Amino acid sequence: MESFMAEYSGIQVPPATRIGDSLRQVGTPSLMLDLNAFEFNIEQTAKLARSHDVALRPHAKAHKCSAIAAAQIAAGAVGICCQKPSEAYPFVRQGIRDIHISNEFVGADKVAMAIELARHVRLSVCVDHIAQIDALGMAATQAGVAITVLPEVDIGQGRCGVSTSDELVTLTDRLARYGGLRFGGVQAYHGGIQHVATWEERHAAAGRSAELAARHVQFLEARGIACPVVTGGGTGTVEFDVRSGVFTELQPGSYIFMDAAYGSNEWAGSFVPRHSLFIATTIMSTAKKGMAVCDVGLKGVAVDSGLPIVRPDSGADDLTYTAANDEHGILNIAGDDRCDRLGDRVLLIPGHCDPTANLYRQYIGFRGETVEAVWEIDASGLSR
């Protein structure tokens, strides 16, 4: 047995690609990043935030990749958001120094992670219960670390966050008991309005949410509690949130990728984010008439927000992705299907970027027809 293991211990899956390869050479399925579109999205969003004097703290849950976070910081982001304490670790390792955990967490293991993170970075976290504050406050004070706390206020999502300003003040009062904790402002995020399809309805919904956040801030200020940061907002509302006069900091995540679900929103702002994230897939069976079977199914694309769509104007406009099995994707062929598509490459735009990216280990960055970068998705699977 031992000699068998020694003989085969060096066997490795070959890499899907190498820098300089043509797109045609990339092994499929692979997660592809169109660098021109990606850079456009990063630059335009940074410019939008800058021009309204609002800080940009992109959400890293969308990409889970420290190379992308570094590109966002280089473009002017003040730091990043992570959704879970464990998700933050790869970013700390790669030198990101300002991290906001934009979510509540409970449990000794997670408090211990927060304490460790706070030794290395400027850490802020969210709470909506005094028990979360007590657990964190005791641990931080004992460890001699400083953690900034932003209680979450519910601005319409109906999920986490306190609903009343009285509850908010209960939390800020509790915070004041702990030397290791500092009140930093409020977390105010409404995910449900990000995909309101029409521009005007989304605008109105964003206005109502910002108004709810503003009321909490005014309530605190009337009690002499300054609220330096109001952080929230996503890709769908960023154009409205920058102009709200309420948010001091924005947390969009998907804007770098523009998945198919976001692509189906109406856009009428200063710029429209471009599709940059694709799944390269190969048609591996054409045994059935009018149908092609490709090599990406549920293990390579999340379908919670709709099935992937074929990249428009890519010469495959007659194909429609109609069903995802574990390892197979079913593509219907419109019209004349006499030409055998076996071996054809298709680029798909995933319906939902976040859970799709979490299925992969790397982004293959390309420009034109050439692979230019391979970036590890180093926070993939880290969701504790």
Ligand SMILES: Cc1ncc(COP(=O)(O)O)c(C=O)c1O
């Ligand atoms: C707290 C928080 N902030 C920001 C975002 C970013 O949203 P999006 O990817 O839609 O831009 C999310 C996404 O779910 C979120 O949960």
